[in-house]
Amino acid sequence: MKKSRWLALLALLSAVMLLAAACGGDDDDGDAGAEDVDCNWVIGTMGALSGDNATIGQPIFQGIEYAVEELNEAGELPCTLELVDEDSQGDPAQAPPLAQSLVENEELVAIVGPYFSGETLATGEIFSESGVAFVCPSCTGATIDDQGYETFFRAVADDDVQGEVAGQYLTSLGGSVAIAHDNQDYSKGLADAVAKTVGDTEGPFIISPGEEDSIPPVVTQIVDAGTDLLFYGGYSAEAKPLVQQLREAGYEGTIVSDDGAKDSTFGEIGDAVEGLQVTCPCVDPLGIPEAEAFVSGINETYDRDPGTFAADAYDATNLVAEALKEADPEGAVEDVRVSVVEYLRDANYTGITKTYQFTETGNLDVGPEAVYVYEWSTPDEDFVSLGPASELIE
Amino acid sequence: MECNFGLFGPQVVTGLILGFLYALIALGYTMVYGVLKLINFAHDVIFATGGIAVFYAFGMWFGITEPVSGVELLLVVGLSLLIGGIASSLSAAVLERFAYRPLRRRNAARLSYLITAIGASFFMTYMYQQNFLLGPGRRPFPNYMSRQSAVFEDLLGTRVTDIMFLLVITSIVCLIVLDRIINQTRTGRSIRALSEDITAAQLMGVNVDRVIVTTFVIGGFFAGIAGVLYGLRTGSVEFNMGFFPGLKAFTAAVLGGIGNIRGAVLGAVMLGLIESVSSVCIGSEWRNVVAFSVLVLVLVFRPTGLLGERMGG
Numbered sequence: 072m073k074k075s076r077w078l079a080l081l082a083l084l085s086a087v088m089l090l091a092a093a094c095g096g097d098d099d100d101g102d103a104g105a106e107d108v109d110c111n112w113v114i115g116t117m118g119a120l121s122g123d124n125a126t127i128g129q130p131i132f133q134g135i136e137y138a139v140e141e142l143n144e145a146g147e148l149p150c151t152l153e154l155v156d157e158d159s160q161g162d163p164a165q166a167p168p169l170a171q172s173l174v175e176n177e178e179l180v181a182i183v184g185p186y187f188s189g190e191t192l193a194t195g196e197i198f199s200e201s202g203v204a205f206v207c208p209s210c211t212g213a214t215i216d217d218q219g220y221e222t223f224f225r226a227v228a229d230d231d232v233q234g235e236v237a238g239q240y241l242t243s244l245g246g247s248v249a250i251a252h253d254n255q256d257y258s259k260g261l262a263d264a265v266a267k268t269v270g271d272t273e274g275p276f277i278i279s280p281g282e283e284d285s286i287p288p289v290v291t292q293i294v295d296a297g298t299d300l301l302f303y304g305g306y307s308a309e310a311k312p313l314v315q316q317l318r319e320a321g322y323e324g325t326i327v328s329d330d331g332a333k334d335s336t337f338g339e340i341g342d343a344v345e346g347l348q349v350t351c352p353c354v355d356p357l358g359i360p361e362a363e364a365f366v367s368g369i370n371e372t373y374d375r376d377p378g379t380f381a382a383d384a385y386d387a388t389n390l391v392a393e394a395l396k397e398a399d400p401e402g403a404v405e406d407v408r409v410s411v412v413e414y415l416r417d418a419n420y421t422g423i424t425k426t427y428q429f430t431e432t433g434n435l436d437v438g439p440e441a442v443y444v445y446e447w448s449t450p451d452e453d454f455v456s457l458g459p460a461s462e463l464i465e
Numbered sequence: 466m467e468c469n470f471g472l473f474g475p476q477v478v479t480g481l482i483l484g485f486l487y488a489l490i491a492l493g494y495t496m497v498y499g500v501l502k503l504i505n506f507a508h509d510v511i512f513a514t515g516g517i518a519v520f521y522a523f524g525m526w527f528g529i530t531e532p533v534s535g536v537e538l539l540l541v542v543g544l545s546l547l548i549g550g551i552a553s554s555l556s557a558a559v560l561e562r563f564a565y566r567p568l569r570r571r572n573a574a575r576l577s578y579l580i581t582a583i584g585a586s587f588f589m590t591y592m593y594q595q596n597f598l599l600g601p602g603r604r605p606f607p608n609y610m611s612r613q614s615a616v617f618e619d620l621l622g623t624r625v626t627d628i629m630f631l632l633v634i635t636s637i638v639c640l641i642v643l644d645r646i647i648n649q650t651r652t653g654r655s656i657r658a659l660s661e662d663i664t665a666a667q668l669m670g671v672n673v674d675r676v677i678v679t680t681f682v683i684g685g686f687f688a689g690i691a692g693v694l695y696g697l698r699t700g701s702v703e704f705n706m707g708f709f710p711g712l713k714a715f716t717a718a719v720l721g722g723i724g725n726i727r728g729a730v731l732g733a734v735m736l737g738l739i740e741s742v743s744s745v746c747i748g749s750e751w752r753n754v755v756a757f758s759v760l761v762l763v764l765v766f767r768p769t770g771l772l773g774e775r776m777g778g
């Protein structure tokens with residue numbers, strides 16, 4: 072008896088220590104301010120930094136982090152920038168308290184984020200009410216700009232544009248089309264837009280996010296439908312097993328997915344990735360002369376090529392910095408927040424990927440030319456840009 | 466959506482595969498319940514442990530990550546199932562020893578067992594999520610079996626890959642072996658005796674502690690095998706991979722009559738088929754609604770499940 076009590080105590084003790092260790096590692100990391108500037112501005116960011124979708128969130132974060140470091144080194148801003156990150160794992164349920172803690176930060180002047188549409192819809196109210204501009208570098212959900220958020224800006228084309236372009240692209244490839252999605256805000260919106268543009272489609276076949284067992288029945292249905300093309304709306308976490316199982320089951324059609332599936336780790340599924348295409352309003356910085364310094368900077372800092380939306384996120388951060396150049400370093404943080412929002416409303420800024428002008432609802436003022444098609448052609452490589460979808464359609 | 470009857474065959478095959486996987490997991494729930502009248506909610510993590518053990522053993526230590534073939538394949542597959550089974554058995558035994566036995570010694574209330582089980586499940590799941598173990602994301606399962614080659618190119622309209630075939634055959638073998646153990650061995654007789662009347666069994670000279678550990682170990686072994694098969698099938702492992710399969714297997718056990726081994730198998734296969742067929746007829750987003758409606762209906766008319774609560778055959 073005595074022995075087992077000691078063991079229980081030991082187990083409890085080690086559990087508590089583990090917990091403490093886990094919590095200790097959770098601190099927000101920010102850059103220490105340069106000594107010669109005595110004021111500090113916080114830029115907040117939030118997204119999937121860990122979890123199933125971390126492979127999509129991390130490249131975006133890297134774009135932002137790199138931009139902040141570069142801005143501090145250049146020292147053109149009246150105050151030092153500090154980046155405070157919150158890890159929502161891309162989950163709308165986890166995001167609101169994190170957003171609340173961001174806006175309560177007394178030095179926070181703007182947000183570059185959130186990264187996904189679902190979490191943006193879950194937190195837009197919080198950012199909007201506190202008067203903080205949130206420049207979302209990658210959320211493409213079509214309904215976000217309908218919510219009346221007063222401080223929302225989007226640095227990429229939305230899914231109304233992407234859905235229509237993707238639909239036209241599928242039509243131009245020719246053949247019958249099946250639609251599948253994972254029933255989340257973003258995925259369903261995009262898949263519906265594609266289905267509407269294409270017209271006559273099979274499906275939609277719906278899988279449940281996080282539930283692997285929901286994939287095999289859908290695979291059977293798609294294989295049976297036997298279409299020439301499949302559009303899948305969703306994120307890479309489900310797209311990977313879906314594509315893999317479709318190919319195992321003998322599906323031979325072309326699979327086209329979306330920006331949520333444009334993930335450099337897709338190669339994990341082996342040969343099945345071959346020929347996979349995605350549409351994405353993200354710009355591939357490789358091959359853009361203006362982006363050369365950025366690409367080599369990311370290469371050096373993170374030992375990889377810039378991932379999906381990294382360049383767009385870099386631009387979004389620099390855009391916010393542009394707004395901050397005109398802000399008063401002595402002023403109250405509320406005033407700085409207001410001046411950032413005002414600047415963004417009338418912005419006309421050209422970054423390394425595109426020119427940023429916003430509509431009244433905060434959408435980026437662009438057309439179909441802002442959507443690109445990428446293909447994974449060789450198993451061991453990565454997605455490669457085929458060019459703007461509008462050019463491929465012709 | 467109209468019911469597409471042309472898809473009936475393929476969905477039956479898919480459903481059977483799913484059902485056999487649920488069955489392997491359901492055995493553990495039902496055996497432990499039969500003996501202790503305890504729902505071991507930590508069984509989902511014991512299932513996950515099997516897959517995770519092979520992820521480490523093959524992926525990290527042995528480095529068997531390329532598909533092999535022939536006799537080598539048989540050896541490697543056998544070894545992986547064994548490793549998964551043993552790892553899960555061990556974790557089940559540890560769980561019994563340190564979480565449940567102390568409660569039993571003190572004659573704790575039923576509710577204490579339940580909350581201990583749930584607590585143990587969360588504890589182990591989120592230990593796996595820590596970065597020094599699996600971390601939060603999905604990790605690729607070692608690819609020692611070719612994912613492409615198929616045993617049947619067209620069985621009732623489905624391409625049955627080697628992995629699916631392995632899953633079904635292994636499950637059937639496991640179920641037969643278990644049935645033999647329970648009904649024909651001395652250990653099986655002790656387990657059955659405990660499930661009838663634990664005090665009487667003790668008075669008749671059955672070593673209760675040892676039989677209970679054995680029950681956990683056997684249930685854990687099959688769950689571990691299921692974990693390896695699940696990893697092979699989905700091509701990945703994840704810290705919370707046990708959650709949905711565990712919940713479904715528990716449902717299957719209740720559907721068939723918890724405490725009843727053949728009932729668990731029947732319930733699992735039924736649940737797999739219902740889920741799969743309802744995906745075609747109504748749409749896959751409805752499959753959980755349909756499956757759980759069937760569960761409620763069955764329990765209304767047969768409160769002890771399809772085959773009732775009796776362990777032996």
